[in-house]
């Protein structure tokens with residue numbers, strides 16, 4: 058692909074003189090650019106990045122597109138959880154006021170009685186009564202008000218430690234303890250580990266990737282080879298793995314020499330894109346952007362990894378939009394597909410892309426679950442240049458939306474690629490990749506990107522360039538990571554500790570992660586009853602509720618976002634100051650993503666993780682991958698725990714009541730919905746039943762199985778990976794018990810290699826792996842017909858070829874459009890697939906069956922192939 062030079066004007070005086078003239082002209086030129094390819098360069102253009110022309114927008118992304126795609130709201134009368142909570146709070150307030158009034162009454166009675174007493178006594182009583190009234194005045198202050206005044210209370214803590222109104226009636230005692238000073242037996246090992254880690258960080262600082270295998274060097278065995286071990290391990294260990302990686306990945310230095318672009322302007326990008334970047338407030342590219350953009354512009358496949366919040370989204374969007382800017386405009390085609398694992402992340406990516414492409418004529422379509430299918434179908438029919446989708450909804454469209462195919466995809470981007478390669482998404486991803494042409498450019502990105510050839514090979518990449526910016530699996534150095542130890546007998550105190558953290562220390566823009574939806578929801582009720590403004594984000598909510606929750610949190614209407622791991626990856630909300638892990642995530646990767654919601658784009662941030670006894674392995678791993686100064690320990694005062702325990706106890710009953718009422722409301726809501734559904738069914742019966750049934754590439758059973766597997770496997774696989782990562786460090790004791798126990802590392806490695814050599818199976822595996830990697834390095838044969846071409850060829854030649862290839866009565870099925878004929882084949886193939894045999898083929902067959910039994914779809918395919926001839 059050719060670079061197109063943009064005109065730069067260094068002359069400041071000229072800039073000023075032409076300022077007004079150019080403002081007008083720029084607007085006109087942009088419009089011209091949109092319509093004409095030949096009029097791209099305007100020699101008089103001056104690009105302003107100083108905010109004169111384009112004032113940077115406040116939020117780099119919004120919910121407009123998602124909101125527009127929301128299904129029409131069905132009016133329901135049931136109360137929302139917030140309303141139920143508010144009602145309960147009001148009830149409690151009223152009750153309290155009653156009690157106070159009763160008390161007051163009692164006091165006045167006392168006054169009447171005191172009239173008959175002596176003067177001295179009267180004076181004494183008067184003083185006492187005034188004291189009492191003071192206390193009552195304080196009691197009248199609602200919990201809400203107290204929450205608001207917490208800051209002031211803390212400030213005045215030293216002066217009035219024992220009065221409630223002016224300060225707090227408890228003493229806060231929290232401590233930050235350097236882990237190196239900690240007395241815990243496990244933590245005794247840390248200083249040495251940390252030093253090793255520091256050394257490693259330094260050696261990795263030049264953009265080198267953190268080599269998992271070289272972690273052997275961190276073993277603290279007293280070995281005479283200690284100092285030379287770094288080189289040793291790199292040479293010895295997993296020779297064949299390194300050989301494979303070398304063969305599989307392209308050498309970056311061979312592709313590009315100078316990657317140090319000072320600003321986006323020196324990157325030879327088109328003016329409308331520079332304008333888009335300027336509008337977003339981006340002037341200097343981040344490291345991952347510096348490295349990715351030039352290579353991606355060359356059409357190379359990329360495997361990119363950089364810490365959370367380092368700007369990976371812009372890194373892949375800029376080259377995409379730049380390349381699309383020079384696309385042929387005669388025919389509209391879907392040329393770019395961007396996939397992300399969650400709806401919110403996809404919405405965010407779509408929004409950033411729309412803003413970046415605002416000054417071009419590039420069209421985008423957002424395809425995520427929870428938003429209107431119909432609207433997406435209409436948009437897809439116009440063949441937008443970029444489709445940004447979650448895998449599930451995309452497959453739904455590929456299978457069920459007339460004329461939407463992926464055969465024209467030129468660039469495929471998979472954001473959070475490591476997650477997408479995991480069980481649960483893997484089947485869907487395979488299905489999508491199968492429909493995309495092999496000749497496409499593929500780019501993969503994640504903060505925890507894998508370079509495992511076995512995993513990547515499934516995506517049929519073409520000699521990808523590995524761009525690992527920071528040592529992978531590391532956190533931002535500006536992130537302070539605090540840990541609160543929860544001993545086994547203190548497990549019941551988690552809620553209390555969380556409340557203390559939120560009531561006393563972290564009051565704004567805090568995201569709190571929970572492992573389960575139910576705990577997140579219960580905490581939302583507790584927070585609400587205690588006057589903490591919080592919204593929840595998890596899979597039990599409707600898409601509209603999810604968007605509302607995010608929006609409220611982003612705009613500061615609530616201070617806390619109570620989320621499950623749904624929000625752990627990719628979400629970029631400005632100003633998140635703190636991430637609290639109510640429970641430690643299931644894997645180290647997940648931890649990186651969760652805490653990566655703060656300390657983004659060079660800002661500071663803090664994470665606080667409640668760590669149980671069973672989480673210590675993961676804790677060690679976190680410590681191992683972090684710098685010493687990043688790790689802190691927080692202690693919560695016992696008195697504080699007692700006090701908040703009482704507070705929580707006081708509202709427990711109300712929490713139950715709220716949850717019960719919510720359940721009842723939900724049931725009523727459900728009944729109403731069913732009724733509405735029934736009415737609709739009666740009203741639009743003919744229309745509904747005339748629609749072709751939607752198909753899916755998996756049966757319901759397989760879908761469920763895959764989901765369950767996903768849940769299990771994330772846990773098992775990640776734990777295994779963490780353990781592997783941690784092999785020599787955390788599991789030291791375990792390893793020492795094996796047959797290599799007591800040997801020096803060098804000896805151990807030699808032994809392992811010798812064993813591998815003597816194992817014929819292992820030898821074959823190694824050989825196979827190296828051959829596979831070498832094969833993938835060969836350039837593709839020019840006359841090689843891709844799967845996609847084959848499908849096209851088949852479509853051209855009608856059913857005959859298919860009959861030959863598939864060995865089934867396709868011709869008969871094509872003409873026999875009765876339901877019987879269609880259903881006769883589908884279950885058979887589904888079964889086949891269930892056994893795991895001929896999976897892809899059977900899917901294709903199902904798809905063709907459905908298409909052939911559906912006049913409209915068959916027709917639209919023919920139209921497309923005719924147009925393409």
Ligand SMILES: Nc1ncnc2c1ncn2[C@@H]1O[C@H](COP(=O)(O)OP(=O)(O)OP(=O)(O)O)[C@@H](O)[C@H]1O
Pocket residue numbers: 117338339340341342343346363364365366367368369370371503504626627628629653657658
């Ligand atoms: N060149 C730039 N200059 C300034 N800010 C930037 C630049 N590029 C991106 N950003 C900002 O950095 C933040 C993080 O960007 P982005 O969401 O792309 O990070 P990421 O690497 O994808 O993170 P994650 O791994 O969590 O998905 C965003 O707020 C974005 O607006």
